[in-house]
Amino acid sequence: MTLLTFRFAPSPNGELHLGHAQSALLNHDMARRVGGRFLLRIEDIDTSRCTPEFEAGIYRDLEWLGIEWETPVRRQSEHFADYEAALARLIKAGFVYPAFMTRGQIRGFLAERTIAGDLWPRDPDGAPLYPGLDKKLSERGRLKRIASGESFVWRLDVEKACGALPAEELSWQEAEDGSWEARRTILAEPRLLGDVVIARKEIPTSYFLSVVVDDALQGVSHIVRGRDLYQATAIQRLLQQHLGLPAPLYFHHRLIEGPDGRKLSKSNRDSGIRALREAGVTPADVRRMVGLE
Incomplete structure (x- = not known):
């Protein structure tokens, strides 16, 4: 039987914020609920902005949130040949x-x-x-x-x-x-x-x-990501x-907004996972903050 597969695919070009936590937790929870797979993918094709430091921060933040993923992690910068083949077809x-x-x-x-x-x-x-x-x-x-x-x-x-x-x-x-x-x-x-x-x-x-x-x-079967x-x-x-x-099934969830009513961005440090952790916020608090009791 083919397992249902979910994924969280951040770019290591900044620190994760509450919006990322929401998406990662949703995917992780849904995968566990159905006995499926949860994958972490590092989307680092922008080699000018993505850094090893930000990538390490992604792993650290997700571990702190209690999220587990399969290894090895797919890093896009290591698979340009796959994309070249698809581009050649187009x-x-x-x-x-x-x-x-x-x-x-x-x-x-x-x-x-x-x-x-x-x-x-x-x-x-x-x-x-x-x-x-x-x-x-x-x-x-x-x-x-x-x-x-x-x-x-x-x-x-x-x-x-x-x-x-x-x-x-x-x-x-x-x-x-x-x-x-x-x-x-x-x-x-x-x-x-x-x-x-x-x-x-x-x-x-x-x-x-x-x-x-x-x-x-x-083999991603279910894509859960923000409305943006x-x-x-x-x-x-x-x-x-x-x-x-193949065409996966999709669910575009609501976005976490900042004080100004706009969606969160990596430049909004107040909502960064690391900053929240250092301020004494717990993983359970984060779940409540993103609407996942």
Whole structure:
């Protein structure tokens, strides 16, 4: 019998906060409740910001919370070959393209459109969608620019990728309040996020690509994470379909908010697990603080 598998996948680019504790504890509790597996994955593809010190802090904080995980821990920086293989499939299928526009060029383009009176589309978080002018380049033109050493990223051609699938295949099963028996079908709308970055010239992956590859390779069946990643699921389902990967069940839980009403971030040290521990807060206190009595 295949065991249900849950995972917690933090990035070691800062200290864990209450929001991380909520997600880690939820996954750990759910896995234990059904006799399933709980995995810890270190998402450290951003080698410029992730550090061994922050990674060690993740282990220390989770142990203090009473969380146990299987070993060895998968560290993304050790598996770039897996992501390169997936990227190669997407390139061969024509679902990604090299994008050369710099941030300055993007800002300039958007400024021109604003002056012209155009309301440029934005993603659900309010960020403007990538213009996608690079898609008009010929294959010869692209190869010439790449060969010249010009900087670029690989972006998903979301329109082409969506158009290659029946609409009914772009959906996912969302649990109602964490009850896996009560689920609803959510229509995935990848176009809302536009042509997201799938990989970079120096790093052969991005969050969107690595997470679907890892979840499949690790046999993750249930994904429990914050509501801030709800919309990202649409892109991930699109990639799963084109890479022939299984679709997990999803539950996007409420977010822990700071005093200003915004979601917590790693820059909010007041809610950091280490700071709370040093202030005398207990693991039981943390469970109550995140709504897990």
